Amino acid sequence: MRVSEGRVTVTVPEQPEAGKGADVFFNPVQELNRDITVAALRAYRERTPRVSTYLDATAASGIRGVRAAANDWETTLCDIDDDATALCEQNLERNDLAASVRRSDANVLMHSEAFDVVDVDPFGTPIPFADAAVQGTKHLLCVTATDTAPLCGAHFESGVRSYGAVPRNTEFHAEMGMRVLLSAMVRTAARYDIAARPILSHATKHYARTYLEFDHGAKVANDCIDELGYVHHCQHCLWRDHDYGLIADPPEDCPVCEKHLQTAGPIWLGRTCDPEFVSAVSEQVSEEMGTADEAKELLATLGAEIDTPTHYDQHRLCKRWGRGAEAMDEFIEKLRDAGYAASRTHYGGTTFKTDADVVEIREATAD
Ligand SMILES: C[S@@+](CC[C@H](N)C(=O)[O-])C[C@H]1O[C@@H](n2cnc3c(N)ncnc32)[C@H](O)[C@@H]1O
Numbered sequence: 001m002r003v004s005e006g007r008v009t010v011t012v013p014e015q016p017e018a019g020k021g022a023d024v025f026f027n028p029v030q031e032l033n034r035d036i037t038v039a040a041l042r043a044y045r046e047r048t049p050r051v052s053t054y055l056d057a058t059a060a061s062g063i064r065g066v067r068a069a070a071n072d073w074e075t076t077l078c079d080i081d082d083d084a085t086a087l088c089e090q091n092l093e094r095n096d097l098a099a100s101v102r103r104s105d106a107n108v109l110m111h112s113e114a115f116d117v118v119d120v121d122p123f124g125t126p127i128p129f130a131d132a133a134v135q136g137t138k139h140l141l142c143v144t145a146t147d148t149a150p151l152c153g154a155h156f157e158s159g160v161r162s163y164g165a166v167p168r169n170t171e172f173h174a175e176m177g178m179r180v181l182l183s184a185m186v187r188t189a190a191r192y193d194i195a196a197r198p199i200l201s202h203a204t205k206h207y208a209r210t211y212l213e214f215d216h217g218a219k220v221a222n223d224c225i226d227e228l229g230y231v232h233h234c235q236h237c238l239w240r241d242h243d244y245g246l247i248a249d250p251p252e253d254c255p256v257c258e259k260h261l262q263t264a265g266p267i268w269l270g271r272t273c274d275p276e277f278v279s280a281v282s283e284q285v286s287e288e289m290g291t292a293d294e295a296k297e298l299l300a301t302l303g304a305e306i307d308t309p310t311h312y313d314q315h316r317l318c319k320r321w322g323r324g325a326e327a328m329d330e331f332i333e334k335l336r337d338a339g340y341a342a343s344r345t346h347y348g349g350t351t352f353k354t355d356a357d358v359v360e361i362r363e364a365t366a367d
């Protein structure tokens, strides 16, 4: 079937049951991810003018790399599968675009060549590609993870094994997953004296996606490690707190209800986005993108999210408190009127971030 995205039209095989068993994988639901990728590539080139090379390391039909090539990136498309690389060649030709296509294990390629921007969009966890991707990236590493159950602690052992961190299945699960992924990527880069800082991250439709900007040096890598730490969370009253460092020091029990606390980490506690970059990416979202409106809305929410490591869900809180929920704008206004910072988040329509704790939120938003 033919698929048009952005400036290109590609051919992809019919996908039986969410891509399973198809000759070459294609997921139409990731169009938003790809539209934002193209906008991020445009914005990143303005931020770092000397960059020119882009590797689509796990290309499948090549749609991501073909779109990068259509945006004047000197593109390499790699896949381990013969059918995939053959389709990448055809899709480049169909769009009258030139790029290098490699049938290779991406790990071999990324260990032997480096690219300004590397994009790893594999099946499930990106961790088997993490070390090679760090080696093969000069400036910006873009990573998708679709294994959300291990990441957010719903498949606990699998999450611990893959990410070398303890994930917990909290009510802020998508953010937990994002921060577990970021922690693993930051620690992988730090092993090579590289600081990997997320400049854009979003958790959308069963995947987490992040763009990590690299800076080289032991000192900056140490600074990144300093932004790892633990979140302590009460499943009963939803109180939570966090502390920095690689040695967990959880409080004995919940200071509000005295119930047992769950601790997750080491997770990334730092910023997941650079608001300036997010705004630059939004400016690069263009009319021809199929998800332009959704992408703009997502980026606007991301740019306005306040910088705290967890978020709340108003509906869940109100249910615990035996109180009816109210319009989000009014709820957030009440927090602000009480002197707290507060914003919506992209994790869901009833979610918010604030610097108030759970007791303060309850008081500030009571009628
Ligand atoms: C989820 S698909 C990629 C989807 C694509 N990026 C897109 O936006 O439509 C993952 C691809 O990774 C390829 N792959 C799996 N292991 C690989 C490896 N070790 N090296 C390179 N490609 C690999 C698979 O053949 C598959 O085509």
Ligand SMILES: [Zn+2]
Binding pocket: 234, 235, 236, 237, 238, 239, 254, 255, 256, 257, 258, 259
């Ligand atoms: Zn509690």
